[in-house]
Amino acid sequence: MLGRTASSLFWMSRYHERAQNLTRLLEVAYRGAIMSHAGQDAGTHWTFALANAGCDDRYAQRYDEVNIRNISAFMIFSKDNPLSVRTCLELARNNARAVRTSITAELWEAINTTWIEFTDVSQQSVTPERLPDFLAWVNQRAHLFRGALLNTILRDDGYFFSQMGNFIERADNTARILNTQYWTLLPDSDIADDGAMDRYQWSAILRALSGRRSYRFAYPNARLKAFNIAEFLILRQEMPRSLAHCYAWLADTAEDLAQFYGSREPSLDLAAEIFRTLSEKQMREIYQEGLHEFLTDIVGKNNQLAHQLSQDYNFA
Amino acid sequence: MADARSFFNEMLDESGRPRQPYARISEWLEEKPSNFLTKKSRDAETIFRRLGITFAVYGAEEATERLIPFDPIPRIISASEWRRLSAGIDQRVRALNAFMHDIYHRQEILRAGRVPADLVLQNDAFLPEMAGFTPARKVYAHIIGTDLVRVSEDEFYVLEDNTRTPSGVSYMMENRETMMRLFPELFQTHHVSPVEQYPENLRQTLESVAPDPSKSTQTIVVLTPGIYNSAYFEHAFLADSMGVELVEGRDLFVDAGKVFMRTTREPKQVDVIYRRIDDAFLDPLTFNPGSMLGVPGLFDAYRAGNVTICNAPGTGIADDKAIYAYVPDIIEFYTGQKPILNNVPTWNCSRPDDLAYVLDNLEDIVVKEVHGSGGYGMLIGPTASKRQIAEFRKILESNPGNYIAQPTLALSACPTHVATGIAPRHVDLRPFVLIGDQVRITPGGLTRVALKKGSLVVNSSQGGGTKDTWVLED
Numbered sequence: 001m002l003g004r005t006a007s008s009l010f011w012m013s014r015y016h017e018r019a020q021n022l023t024r025l026l027e028v029a030y031r032g033a034i035m036s037h038a039g040q041d042a043g044t045h046w047t048f049a050l051a052n053a054g055c056d057d058r059y060a061q062r063y064d065e066v067n068i069r070n071i072s073a074f075m076i077f078s079k080d081n082p083l084s085v086r087t088c089l090e091l092a093r094n095n096a097r098a099v100r101t102s103i104t105a106e107l108w109e110a111i112n113t114t115w116i117e118f119t120d121v122s123q124q125s126v127t128p129e130r131l132p133d134f135l136a137w138v139n140q141r142a143h144l145f146r147g148a149l150l151n152t153i154l155r156d157d158g159y160f161f162s163q164m165g166n167f168i169e170r171a172d173n174t175a176r177i178l179n180t181q182y183w184t185l186l187p188d189s190d191i192a193d194d195g196a197m198d199r200y201q202w203s204a205i206l207r208a209l210s211g212r213r214s215y216r217f218a219y220p221n222a223r224l225k226a227f228n229i230a231e232f233l234i235l236r237q238e239m240p241r242s243l244a245h246c247y248a249w250l251a252d253t254a255e256d257l258a259q260f261y262g263s264r265e266p267s268l269d270l271a272a273e274i275f276r277t278l279s280e281k282q283m284r285e286i287y288q289e290g291l292h293e294f295l296t297d298i299v300g301k302n303n304q305l306a307h308q309l310s311q312d313y314n315f316a
Numbered sequence: 317m318a319d320a321r322s323f324f325n326e327m328l329d330e331s332g333r334p335r336q337p338y339a340r341i342s343e344w345l346e347e348k349p350s351n352f353l354t355k356k357s358r359d360a361e362t363i364f365r366r367l368g369i370t371f372a373v374y375g376a377e378e379a380t381e382r383l384i385p386f387d388p389i390p391r392i393i394s395a396s397e398w399r400r401l402s403a404g405i406d407q408r409v410r411a412l413n414a415f416m417h418d419i420y421h422r423q424e425i426l427r428a429g430r431v432p433a434d435l436v437l438q439n440d441a442f443l444p445e446m447a448g449f450t451p452a453r454k455v456y457a458h459i460i461g462t463d464l465v466r467v468s469e470d471e472f473y474v475l476e477d478n479t480r481t482p483s484g485v486s487y488m489m490e491n492r493e494t495m496m497r498l499f500p501e502l503f504q505t506h507h508v509s510p511v512e513q514y515p516e517n518l519r520q521t522l523e524s525v526a527p528d529p530s531k532s533t534q535t536i537v538v539l540t541p542g543i544y545n546s547a548y549f550e551h552a553f554l555a556d557s558m559g560v561e562l563v564e565g566r567d568l569f570v571d572a573g574k575v576f577m578r579t580t581r582e583p584k585q586v587d588v589i590y591r592r593i594d595d596a597f598l599d600p601l602t603f604n605p606g607s608m609l610g611v612p613g614l615f616d617a618y619r620a621g622n623v624t625i626c627n628a629p630g631t632g633i634a635d636d637k638a639i640y641a642y643v644p645d646i647i648e649f650y651t652g653q654k655p656i657l658n659n660v661p662t663w664n665c666s667r668p669d670d671l672a673y674v675l676d677n678l679e680d681i682v683v684k685e686v687h688g689s690g691g692y693g694m695l696i697g698p699t700a701s702k703r704q705i706a707e708f709r710k711i712l713e714s715n716p717g718n719y720i721a722q723p724t725l726a727l728s729a730c731p732t733h734v735a736t737g738i739a740p741r742h743v744d745l746r747p748f749v750l751i752g753d754q755v756r757i758t759p760g761g762l763t764r765v766a767l768k769k770g771s772l773v774v775n776s777s778q779g780g781g782t783k784d785t786w787v788l789e790d
Contacts, residue, residue: 002567003578097368097543100552101562105367112368157580261581313580316566 003314005102006161008095010315012103013149014165015092016111020142021173022085023135025049026075028207030132032200033068046071048204052177055083068128076134077123085138089115104152107145114141157260161313163253168306171246175302177208178233179295187287189226202229209233209241230291231283243298244278250305251275257313265312270305274298324468324728325740326391337394337788338731340505345389345731345738353388353733356498360386363497369490371546371776385781386491388498391730391743391763395790398509401472401747402757404657405462407647409749412479412634414650416456419633420446430649431642439639440687441632443595445602449619451628452525453752458626459518459590460749461485461762464657466728473660473725475744477643479635480627481592484762484782485514485748486553491784492760507789509759514748515557518590521752522558525624526587535584536560537577539568539591541609551592565593570613575623588624589614595629637686637720638664660725666717674721675712678705683712683721696772698724727772730783732765742766744774745785759787 032045043066050056050071058081063070078084093115100108118138126134146166153159178185184201202224206212215232216222218239237244254271258264286294309315327338334342361383364370370381393401418425419436426433436442461482463475492511496503519536526534540551542564555562567577568586576583591598597607602615617623633639641662647655663670665683674683678697685693695708712719729740747761763783764774774780 001580002561002563003580004564004567005561006580094543097548097552100368101556108368109366113366116365161580263581314578316578 001102001157002316004316005099006157006313007310007315008099009102009158009162010165010309012092012095012099012111012165013162014169015088015095016142016145017166017169018083018173019085019088019092020139021169022053022075022083022088023138023142024210025052025177025208026071026085027132027135027139028204029071030068030135031207032204043067045204048181048201049075051180052208053083054176055081058083068131072126072128072131073123076126086118089118089138099158102158104148106152107148110141110145110148114138114145117141157257160253160257160260163249164257164309167246167249167253168302168309170241171243171250171302172299174209174233174241174243174246175295175299177205178230179292179299181205182292182295185226185230186291187227198226199224202226205229205233211239211241214239227283227287230286234286235278235281235283237279244275247271247275247278265308267305267308267312270301270308274301274305323726323740323742324466326466326728326730326743327740337392337397341390341392341502342731344502344505350737353738356388357386357733360388360494360498363494364490367490368549369486370549384487384776385767385779386494387732387741387765387767387781387783388495389731389733389738390495390502390784390786391745391765392506392786392788394788398759398787400656401464402759404472404474404655405747405749405757406755407651407653407656408462408474408477408643409457409460409751409755411647411650412460412477412643413454413456413751415646416628416631416634417450417454418650420456420630421448421450425646425649428649430645431639435638435642436633439633439636441595441630441636443630443633445615445619446628446630452527452529452624455525455751456628457631457634458521458525458628458751460751461746462749464745464747465725465743466745467726468728471658473658474643475660476637476640477635478746479631480594481547482746482748483547483550484746486550487782488748488758488760488762488785489514489553489557491762491782495784506786509787509789511758511760514758515554517750517756517758518554519558519560521750521756522588522590522624522626524753525626527621527624528587531587534587535577536588536590537563537568537586539563539565539589539593541565541593541597545592547592554590565597565608565610568611568614570611570617573613573617573620573622575611575614575617586623588626590626595632598625598629637684638666641720660722663721665712665719665721670721671712671716674719675709678709681721681723683708683719686718686720696724699770699772724772727766730763730765732767732781732783734767734769739769741769742772742774743783760785 026049029045029049033042046066050059055075059074074081076085079086081087093111096103096108096111149162181201184198189198203212206215206229211232218232218236219228232239232242234243236242237248239245250271254268258268327334327342329335364383364386370383415425425431426436457479459482461478461484463478464472465475466472488511522536523534537560538551538555540548540562552562561577563577569576575586577586593609596604597609599610599612599614600607601612618625641664644655644659663674665671665674674681681697683695727742727744730743731738732741743763743765745761745763748758750756763785765781765783766772766774767779767781
């Protein structure tokens, strides 16, 4: 396979995953904003989304006011914002287009139709009332893309590279969301008097990672607790957006690549090392070392893995 | 030649009765309710859009990817008509390849005075770098799209030979796929020659011209300028349907006179490159040094016989509009036979007598830029305004060598679905030919149709559409 093809498959999946993560964040903020009680500032919900998407500075440079119209223009439709849903979908499609010969017709149709339909929608038609439906539609399209990928593409190196892109992006998203809100997840928060703000933030983090319901099932007493939430999203492999889950996939997929090519590369060892950390650590130890330090380290190693992978396999 | 206003109707004869190849279609069209084709056209558009069968329009920022309008009524050619056409095309492409071998070697046709030496040697499309080099099997143009127009029951003319990188074969194939989805019943009542073998034939052709054809597997690639090229869809389609890599220049490199592609593992040697980029961009070391599209050192690897480039560099000389007028002589010179297909009579404006005639008759003729394509830089006299003609006259007088002129042909017309129902619209035809160990002509081709009433311009960049082309079996 061409190095450039490997790179395009990696980024096709990565940008699609990113588009979906962005829509989840925006849905959560929207929900928070309309549920705000009197006296609370609805803007804090949007600020949460902007911070988690890594867009707060860029947003502040362009807009004075945090409101739904500006957010929607910037985070969904903007061509200039490299982290808008539109940009991610376009880049995902461009990468798919560059490797049309390596993906199936079903996968191409899924990604191409999403793009066509997305660009047919005018920004003005997505009024605040229609925003959640529109976001839910993008989210569904992302599921369709992923379903087409899992159900149709050959289990060869192309599949492995697209999986790496998917899970590196997902791990990054989870680690960053946890890191921007890490103080709400410190064990002290549990003792503090069930502050409404913390409860809201815990719930928002779980929602943003599609884990609110699963959390209830994973923890028998189902009560929101900082310790449990952190453990759930970092160490519990059965949670599909947890760091441990992402790294179980990444380590396996790296192993698959080594088998496919018959040689071990440094990226494989790195993925295995991060996976080992996540599967052997206890939450208590992580708190002792420092949650923020731990998450910062994971974000760094995750980037390093992406870089190493592109070195090992000649991503052009 | 018939008057442009009384054109040949491919479906109906002078008395309004359907001609034989169209008999069933004509009946079928009459049975259908009036909105039937409108609905089917919409279905077709959805299919094309979802599949991403698009072409890019340069300079149009918002609509960088467009669909070519698809007309759901097929263009039909009988078996006997096709036999004659394909014999003519076969004769023509063999002669053109012989011509290229000659002018890059002994130049006998120039010495015999059958083609003016200056016209070849001073031509930008003539590559001195190719002199003395013989490509595998002496084939220069492996993939040719011959543009034909019909003016009467028996008369076809060749408009152009397209020996560089002819486009449109993906439309030929997707048009057929779409027709089979939309109108399965028509394929049960007509014996239509299949076109689906084209990718396999292309692969066989490319394998047969590899530097060492005895190798059991040949590494073939399609070389594209990238996703922003107007024909990118076709490049991807061809690579995909042949099961080979679609590469850009940056994916290839030359080492020790051999061409390799950069893979996720070891570099892989490439045997045959089906390139869809122009000569000037192939190799910055030999040609345009500013080009980022090509591969440094490629031309040396080619001349060393380590890789085959299809079509060969320098094939543009064979479809140059100034050479065109001499193709009948070229055919006679190399085959000893009369041409089966006619050339359109052509005035070469670099000759004073021809120029004088052209200037006197601008209202009646078509003037084309020698190196132009896509319907740009031309004057269609009968439909041009007085002002356009006056402006063009000045341009022509200032640089006559840049132009040729031809009479306006009465292009045949096919029934076409338009806003008001079904009406005749002018068409041309581009069949596709492959030349390697043998000559393979796919029965069919791309029919382009001028959708505007009375228009003779069928180019997609000028708003033309396409139709599926059926060659019937006996």
